[in-house]
Amino acid sequence: MDSRYILRAPAKINLLLRITGKRADGYHELVTLFHPVPAVSDEICADLKGSPGITLACASPEVPENDGNLGARAAAAFAGRMGITPTWHFELKKNIPVAAGMGGGSSDAGTILKFLAEQFPGCPGDELNALAAAIGADIPFFLSPGDAAARGIGEKLEYTGQLPMPEILVVFPNFPVSAAWAYKHLQTMTAPENAEAELAELVNALRQRKFRKAAALCANDLEAPLFSKFPLLTQLRRVLWENGALCVHVSGSGPALFALFEDTSSRKEAVQALAVPENLETGMKILEC
Numbered sequence: 007m008d009s010r011y012i013l014r015a016p017a018k019i020n021l022l023l024r025i026t027g028k029r030a031d032g033y034h035e036l037v038t039l040f041h042p043v044p045a046v047s048d049e050i051c052a053d054l055k056g057s058p059g060i061t062l063a064c065a066s067p068e069v070p071e072n073d074g075n076l077g078a079r080a081a082a083a084f085a086g087r088m089g090i091t092p093t094w095h096f097e098l099k100k101n102i103p104v105a106a107g108m109g110g111g112s113s114d115a116g117t118i119l120k121f122l123a124e125q126f127p128g129c130p131g132d133e134l135n136a137l138a139a140a141i142g143a144d145i146p147f148f149l150s151p152g153d154a155a156a157r158g159i160g161e162k163l164e165y166t167g168q169l170p171m172p173e174i175l176v177v178f179p180n181f182p183v184s185a186a187w188a189y190k191h192l193q194t195m196t197a198p199e200n201a202e203a204e205l206a207e208l209v210n211a212l213r214q215r216k217f218r219k220a221a222a223l224c225a226n227d228l229e230a231p232l233f234s235k236f237p238l239l240t241q242l243r244r245v246l247w248e249n250g251a252l253c254v255h256v257s258g259s260g261p262a263l264f265a266l267f268e269d270t271s272s273r274k275e276a277v278q279a280l281a282v283p284e285n286l287e288t289g290m291k292i293l294e295c
């Protein structure tokens with residue numbers, strides 16, 4: 007029997023990200039609306055019947071391999087919890103931009119964890135969730151990616167069911183920003199009751215396909231310092247605004263931007279407006295999702 011499997015680990019964007027408090031342990035409390043973006047997915051080849059141990063190889067130089075990789079850490083935690091001696095080997099092909107605010111590492115970890123839980127049943131769902139959250143606050147979302155509100159530090163999920171969505175464009179400007187940088191420079195927080203009211207309004211607007219209203223409700227408390235520090239983001243936002251975007255925001259801790267459009271033809275126009283001559287090789291990625 008073949009023991010190799012191909013897994014797909016989707017990216018996410020945060021349509022709303024409100025920071026509502028800071029805990030004594032330094033973590034921030036938030037209210038967010040996650041939307042999975044399977045059009046941008048990492049590919050993971052898993053071999054469960056190799057030599058003893060866990061390895062994770064990745065050809066992207068900016069991504070740590072083996073123990074340093076969130077995917078391998080998740081696999082090791084699962085093996086420990088289940089009392090399994092692993093013979094697991096993973097090869098990761100990154101398509102999700104790294105340190106972009108699109109949840110790449112968390113998605114790899116959640117996808118591997120979910121896969122292992124299917125292959126080796128016996129870990130109750132709540133324990134798997136706790137295992138995931140102990141490695142990273144966004145990882146529980148990727149155990150079962152679907153439109154979901156999240157609270158706590160991102161680990162308390164409330165699925166909304168699939169929401170109607172306007173057309174989405176993601177622009178990655180090809181420089182990394184660490185989540186630590188974004189949180190260190192946080193300037194605004196939102197009262198929890200206001201964040202909850204916005205979340206409810208946003209979900210309702212999407213359910214009713216009122217995309218202009220939904221776009222006006224999208225927001226990110228982490229984004230102001232990013233726009234101040236990186237003028238390229240402000241320029242990209244202006245081009246998107248001038249070419250039909252209903253809204254433009256940073257996803258998560260950035261620097262990836264997402265823009266919402268009423269239809270595919272206005273999104274196309276924005277893509278054309280962003281086009282840079284090929285010989286400039288900026289490395290900027292424009293992803294129609």
Ligand code: ATP
Binds near residue numbers: 111144
């Ligand atoms: P989030 O949106 O969850 O805040 P992010 O998209 O901003 O995350 P990642 O792409 O997950 O950030 O990468 C953050 C850092 O994590 C990287 O700089 C890298 O050193 C490390 N890392 C560990 N495992 C992975 C992985 N599987 N893929 C990418 N980066 C990883």
